[in-house]
């Protein structure tokens with residue numbers, strides 16, 4: 001796949017033989033400089049091969065195959081809800097990482113340290129109020145978009161063969177999105193967070209057989225405290241981001257391979 005390379009190659013002589021402008025010469029010299037060190041051209045060639053392979057593998061859509069005139073659905077805005085979910089997720093991830101610079105999970109003190117830190121972010125950090133608001137809004141937009149995306153997939157029958165696996169991955173993604181929302185909701189450790197946590201513990205305890213074990217695993221005990229907040233924090237900033245990012249990549253990879261479904 002890679003280009004044949006010579007051990008010695010007089011690039012300067014090659015460049016001199018050609019009638020090139022200063023701009024062209026500078027461009028080529030720069031490219032050669034990087035290529036000799038990082039084998040850029042090899043990687044570009046690999047990328048190009050991948051691009052053509054993927055394009056050749058893409059199945060023709062129903063409309064393309066039968067040359068149907070009515071292609072209005074290509075531009076149907078509801079088909080963008082999946083991408084809209086991705087965008088909201090990226091915004092939430094970016095603003096979440098920035099909030100993470102100033103936040104720490106701690107229930108110590110009155111008011112609790114986590115709550116005090118969020119108040120500080122909003123009152124004292126430049127653009128802090130905006131940062132927190134964008135994070136909360138993007139999280140809510142993501143939840144709404146994912147739900148609407150699911151409805152669009154359902155009502156256009158896009159979950160049917162061969163897309164069942166992607167529907168199941170989607171159901172998991174919806175549950176994890178709600179999980180993102182719930183764990184994030186507890187992080188400020190204010191009254192709303194505390195009582196939402198209390199409901200969570202009681203719901204876990206109400207599960208037959210494994211209830212107590214689940215409460216201990218997820219909430220760190222039967223009553224709320226530092227172990228609860230610590231768990232919510234790790235789930236929110238470490239576990240869920242990895243799992244959700246990987247699943248979204250898989251989900252979109254499958255859409256790429258199968259092509260988008262068309263309403264029948």
Ligand code: HEM
Pocket residue numbers: 078079080081082083084085086089146147149150153158159163166167168169170171173174177248251252255259260261262
């Ligand atoms: C984090 C959540 C999710 C993200 C980021 C996401 C992203 C996407 C994207 C970008 C597409 C391409 C087509 C489109 O935009 O409509 C898509 C298609 C699809 N999604 Fe999702 N999705 C998510 C959740 C879900 C859920 C909750 C379900 C259903 C339970 C689902 C099932 C599907 C199916 C079956 C397709 C193929 C549809 C077709 O071929 O027309 N996804 N998803």
